[in-house]
Amino acid sequence: MAGFDGSHLLDGHRRVVLRASVMTKRKMRERYGPWALIAGASEGIGRAIAEGLAAEGLNLLLVARRTGPLDAAAGELRRAHGVEVRTASLDLASPDLEGTLRALIEDLDVGLLVANACYSKVGPFLETPLEDKLRELDVNCRALLVMTATLAPRLVARGHGGILVMSSMAGFQGSAYVSTYASTKAFDTTLAEGLWAELRPHGVDVLACIAGATSTPAFEAATPEKKRGKAMPMTPDAVAREAIAHLHRGPVHVAGRVNRAVHRGTRLLSRRAATRFFSNATGGIYGEGRS
Numbered sequence: 001m002a003g004f005d006g007s008h009l010l011d012g013h014r015r016v017v018l019r020a021s022v023m024t025k026r027k028m029r030e031r032y033g034p035w036a037l038i039a040g041a042s043e044g045i046g047r048a049i050a051e052g053l054a055a056e057g058l059n060l061l062l063v064a065r066r067t068g069p070l071d072a073a074a075g076e077l078r079r080a081h082g083v084e085v086r087t088a089s090l091d092l093a094s095p096d097l098e099g100t101l102r103a104l105i106e107d108l109d110v111g112l113l114v115a116n117a118c119y120s121k122v123g124p125f126l127e128t129p130l131e132d133k134l135r136e137l138d139v140n141c142r143a144l145l146v147m148t149a150t151l152a153p154r155l156v157a158r159g160h161g162g163i164l165v166m167s168s169m170a171g172f173q174g175s176a177y178v179s180t181y182a183s184t185k186a187f188d189t190t191l192a193e194g195l196w197a198e199l200r201p202h203g204v205d206v207l208a209c210i211a212g213a214t215s216t217p218a219f220e221a222a223t224p225e226k227k228r229g230k231a232m233p234m235t236p237d238a239v240a241r242e243a244i245a246h247l248h249r250g251p252v253h254v255a256g257r258v259n260r261a262v263h264r265g266t267r268l269l270s271r272r273a274a275t276r277f278f279s280n281a282t283g284g285i286y287g288e289g290r291s
Contacts (some may be wrong), residue, residue, distance in 0.1 A: 028056040031205075032112040032162050032247075037061045037105065039092060039147065040117025042069035045166060045214060048240035049114055054081040056244075061108060062087045064117065092117055092143035093135055101150050111161040113151045115144050115188075118166070120181040122286050133180045140184035148195060155204045162205040162247050165192040169212045169259055173271065176279035177286050189252060196251035207250045209243040212259040232258050 036053050040046040041062035050060055054077045064070050067089045074085040088104050090097075119139040121132040148163060155161035170178055171185030192208035199206055213233040239255045246253040254260045266274045 025056050028053075029058055031160050033058045035059045035061060035105075035108045035110045036112040036114060037063065037108075037110050037147075037151070038114040038116060039063045039090075039143070040166075041114075042066060042073050044236045045211065045239050045243075046114070046116035047073055048236040049116065049164075049243060050077060051080075051237075052240050052244045053112070053114075054083045054085075057081075057083065058112065059084040060086070061104065061110070063090045063092075063104075065089060065091055093119075093138035097143060097146050098150060101147065105151075105154075109158070110151060110154065111158065112164065113147055113155075113162070114164045114166070115147055116164075116166040117143070118168075118184075120178065122177055122181075122282075124177060125179045128180070136180045136184050140181070141187045144188055144191065148191070152195070152199060152204070156199065156202040160203040162207070163192070163195060163199070164243060164247055165189075165206070165208045166243070167192065167208045167210050169210055169254070169263065170278070171210070172263065172266070173274045173278055175275065175282050177282045193251040200250070205248050205250055207243070207247050208252045209239070209246065210252060210254040210259070210263075211239050212256055212262075214239055234259075 032053075036058045038046055038050050038053075038060060041050050041060070042064040046064070050062060050073065054060060060074075060077065060083060062070050062074060062085060067087070070087040070089065074087050077083065077085050086108075090100060090104075094100065117139060119136050121128050121136065144165065151163070155163070165188055167188040168182075168185040170182040171187075171189045173182070175182050189208045189210065192206055196206035211234070215233040215235055234256050242253065242255040254263050266277060269277065
């Protein structure tokens, strides 16, 4: 389901320690440390990934638009894990993103980029303002391209590191009510696949982690309470756990057994049938009469 794989609020009262079962803490830090840059880190999946990486001993540069949640997350992570945490309020749709990003990482040895931030607008295409559609492109595609183009040469030069791109089930086919968002996520997944093939020989891991519906404030705000169960949402920490555990494998991992089963099934369908399937599912939750 679309629109719910971005950065959203993880309950600050819960401490979820996420560990990648395939790597020791030392190996995680050696391969992906000492610093990780997480875009969209103040809430939801991004916040959960930050918790998991901090538990593995990585220092964090947290980037998001809202300063308050960022600073709160940073304080909690420092106290819980004893790592260094920097924050930066940054609009990823900004036209000067590249220059700002270079200044932020100038004195840091960043070994891991987590591109988690996203923007989505659920609704009929004809009723969605062009401004929102363009912002989806800027945040979900242009910003990802700028971040990867800026960080990838540094990772190749150091001979090891990783890029984690949070993508969506929506990107596997078109869908009514999320046409633009689904298109941007198709771009994200495809870019990650290409980067995996190019950068892997240089010691750089690349993964597109595909999330479905996830229980975040954005999901809950956009989804009628009576219909949330139909989307079968995962928790942010469950998605984050799988993303970290599969980072070294690449190029694509679908998070969640139900999502994987749906993906396997829809791959057997024609493009028309798959588009109808997801359009009907999305329309059943967000279409007319959704309240």
